[in-house]
Each structure stands twice: as C-alpha cells, then as structure tokens.
Amino acid sequence: MTAVEGTATSTPVGSPAAPAEGAAEPNAGAVRLRVPASSANLGPGFDALGLALGLYDEVSVRLTPSGLTIDAVGPDSVPADEAHLVVRAIRATFDELGLEQPGLELRCVNRIPHGRGLGSSAAAIVAGVVAADALAGAPLGPDGRLRVATAIEGHPDNVAAALFGGLTVAWYESAVPRALRVTPAAEVRPVLFVPAVRQSTEQARGALPDRIPHVDAAVNVGRAALLALALSGAGPAAATGRERSRLLFTATEDRLHQPYRLPSLPASADLVDRLRGAGIPAALSGSGPSVVALAVGGGEAAAAIGVPAPGFSVIPLTVDTEGVCVETIDS
Template identity: 45%
Template sequence: MRYATDHVTVTVPATAGNLGPGFDSLGMAMGVTDEVEVWALGSPRVEIEIEGEGAETLPRDETHLIVRAIRAASDAVGVPHTGLRIVARNSIPHGKGLGSSAAAVVAGIAAVRGLLAEPEVLDNEAMLRLATEFEGHPDNAAPAIWGGATVAWLDHEGAHAVPLDVAQGIETAVLIPRAVLPTKEARAVLPEKVPHHDAAFNVGRAALLVAALSGHPERLWAATEDRLHQGYRASVMPSAAAMIEYLRERGLPAVVSGAGPSVLVIGTALAAGGLVTGTPGWAEGIGGDSWSCVHTAGSVPGVSVAR
C-alpha cells in the first residue's frame, strides 16, 4: 500500500449523538464543519497550525487527535508513517456535545483514505470501526462519515451503521450555550443500571424516532422523549435542562445534543419559531446562560476529501 498524493483537504461536519432516546446509536450531522489540510512530508517532523476552536488549548505534536487517527489508519492499511503538516480550521465548538472529537478522528482517517492510491481499502465501514476504537461508541462517527442521520451499533466485528432516509422538510437547530461540559463528566453521572420500564420506554421511543424522521414529523415530540440519560445529566448541565424544558413546553422536540450541554431541536418550519442561525434574543438568560443557534435545513453531507 502506498500514497498517491502528498496533500488532501478534508471537510467534516459536526454531529449530534443520541437524538434523545437513541443512546449511543442514533446520530445526525449538523451544519457546522471543520476543514483540515494534511501534507505527508519526507522528513519525520510534525507541524500543526490551528485556527478557531482549540487554537489556544490543543496540542501541536503526535498527541493531537488528528495525528493519532492518521497513525492508526496508516497502521491499519500498512502504510509507513511519514512526517506531517496539518492546518486545522476548526468551527465545531469543543466540549459542547457536537462531536468535535469524532470529527477530528474521522478527519484523520479520511485524510489517509484520500492520500492512498487505493482509497477503497478504507471504506465507510472500515473508517467507522477505526473511529469507534477511539470514541468507544459510534453514534457521532457514523453521521460524520455518512452524513444525514444514521443508526449505528456494535457487535463482535466492531461498529456498523446504516443511513436513514430523512423526510424532506425536517430541519434541525442547535442551541449552543457558553457553558462547557467534558463528555467524561457527562458520562460519569449515568447509573450502571436503569429500571426495566425505563429501558422499555426508550426502546419504543427510539423505534418511533426512526419512523418520525422517515416521514412522520408530527410524532417527533413524543419520539424524542428519553429516560436513560437526560434526567441523570440535568444536575451537571442545568442550562441545557432549563432550555429543553422551555422548548418542550412550547411543543418543540428538544433534546440534549450528544453529551451536552448544547440542545438540539428536530422539527419542521423551525425558523418560524425563532430558531434561526445567530443569537436569538428570546434565548438570552434561559438557564442562566447565553445561547447561539445554528439552523440547518436539508441533509448535511458527511466527510469529504479533495486531493
């Protein structure tokens, strides 16, 4: 296996995992993207430039998540490690439940696919299995790869996913607070066991959500109810809990985006309800926080690579 080029540009979307009841399985691509340029160098050095999110905090050496993903993908296909120059232009917020780490991992793996003379060896399924080894769960990586909405699962072979046919007219809006919540902290508050009736409730709602997304948007409010994680996490993301309560009381299908604290709304004609891209005045102060909004109409494409 060898590289056919020494430069690629990767574009990868933000994602929302869970979508309410589909814990660690359902996910959706959002209308915010990171762009990463990667050069394979003849020397062993690693050079990283970061613009936007994480410019002040992310490492600029082999420990950077994109570099680690490139190394893992190179090992998987048997390509020797090279020096790297990476320019990351980050727009996906960090620590907000929008899949920034999954985007970095997918970007690194996709960069290797783009550099290869035989990119088909890193097809979507292979990319997902590699990404899930980093993430531990596939609900963010799957929509980052396929785009749109996806259902993902794990078995003895690793991670798998299938894209969903989302009906025309279904839109998303993500409300992003100033507050940050590390995924590890959000997972730490979840119990090891849940009551059987809560598990049964979520199975029904997750199945209903697939139907709602595929052509029954009038069922989205009921389909986005959850008893497995959002209630347990309310104590560590009070602003998100307050925003979800505010929106659902007004009939809007609102859920925690991934591990939070961003809030995702899935529905139709969302702009008419004030869910437009920008800083909606009505949201100011809800949960004691300030909020920005990203509204997306139509399906968001998954990761793309340009040579």
C-alpha cells in the first residue's frame, strides 16, 4: 500500500475543490485501505495533539452502477445502510468534488474499539474520504483530505493522526484546519488500557466548563509544548531513556479536560493514578474511557503492562508512522 504523505494548508470547507477536468462521475474501480487508530490529547494537547497507533481498520471500497452492499467484520455493531460512517464520508467527498454518487460495495474489518477514545470514528471518516478521493483520481490531495475529514468529524486531532501518521499537531487558521507531522522517537512504546464500557465524545465534551482559570491555561501551554518536544525523535539530545520518560511524565499532566472528565470515569481515573504512581507517563486517550501509557523502552512498557488494571484489556502497541495507506485493487 502507498502511505499518504503531506501536511495541511487548504481552502475553507465552503469552497468545494474543482472536480477533475471533464469528469462527472468517479473513476470505475476499487481500492483497499488500512487506517490507524489514534490517541488524541495525550494529556494537555486538547483538540490539538494526536498520536497514530499500530492498530488498524481495513476497508475495501468497490464502485458499482447502483445500490449499497456492506460486509462488516468486528466486535462492534455498525449500520448496514447509508448511515454507515465510511459510506457517509464517501458520499460527502463525492459531493465535495461535484461528482455523481455511484453504487458501493464496502467491506470493513474493524479492529479499533468503538466509543473508547481511540479514534474509531476518525479512522472510518478518513477511510471514506481517502477512498473517494483515490477513486476520483486524487484531486483533493492531503490538504483537501484533512479539510473534508475535519468537516465531518468536527475536530482535526484524530483525523490528522489517521491521515499522516506519527505525532500530529493540528490547528485552525481562519477556520481552515491545518496539521504538521512529527516523527516520534523510536523508543516510545504506547500501551493501551481499553475497558469494556463506552463513552460518547458528545457526553465527554458536555462535562467541560465554558471557562477555565488563566493559570490552568498557562500550565497546559507549557505542558503541551514540552510533550511535543519530548515525544519527538528530533527532540532534546539528552531526552533518551529515563530523561525522556521524566519529561513525558511531567508533560502528560493536564488541567483543561481530565479534571472535569475523570470524575465520571472512576475506573479510568484510578488507573491513571496507579500508572502515574508507578512513575509511568499516562493520560486519558482522547475523551476516554481508555487510558494510554507513553512508555519509553521495553522495560517501562513491561512495567506499565504489569500495573493492575481490572476491567481493562491491555494492548501494547507501536506508533504508526505511515498514516492511512491506500492501494488500487482489481475491479
């Protein structure tokens, strides 16, 4: 598969990209995609930082003259009609490109747990946007893909990580989403703790106050900047091993969202406390309820895995450095 490369500088959502010259409908064919999970926020980087993870959904999309067929495999139930998020993203992208809506055959292998703060919706949206763009001859490119995916998702942190891989920093300029990709240090070993219960993003956002103290905002600015630097493979020369872990431990402190979300997630709150009590950098993954430990090296990853986590599945992972990958398959 080919990894999708690039960073984002694009036009506003209200300005559709021009369709390929002379095209009124997408090209015939089929594509297969692999899309990573992602952990957003990572403590202080609220709605800005995202880390792509080595846990993947796989999606195949084939154009047909009419109709819709969906074959989904995975532990979570998903709609088998036009409400399916991949289908919605495909339709939105074809509309954005000014192309006719084709029939679709969709096959999904879903490995990213839904409703756990691991970017499952972002992965589905990115799969649909990139599939449609690839089938149309790729007129959007990386910038347009970020723009369309963010418009569907509502925030850019997870979709940026799923698109570009690695650590991404996302922001808006004049309401236009943009993102930069940073290659994380190879010694960073994320460990996920995934509970059986779900948490809706909307419910989690409802717990946030309209205003926060200025001192809390100031602390988070420093922590988020430190986090990006400590995770980066091009960070401080001294930031290896124990020193990197020490920096990450400090950098994963948060005052913007976790203090307001964790009271409704007592098991997650207890696990974050136990991991941090063991000296391991840990935070909610996205809005929760999953927890991510940003271990440094195999020894710290093993220590994280050894922390008691009743009610959680423990998943040691790598950082995904490619982002979404797409290839054309025989139609």
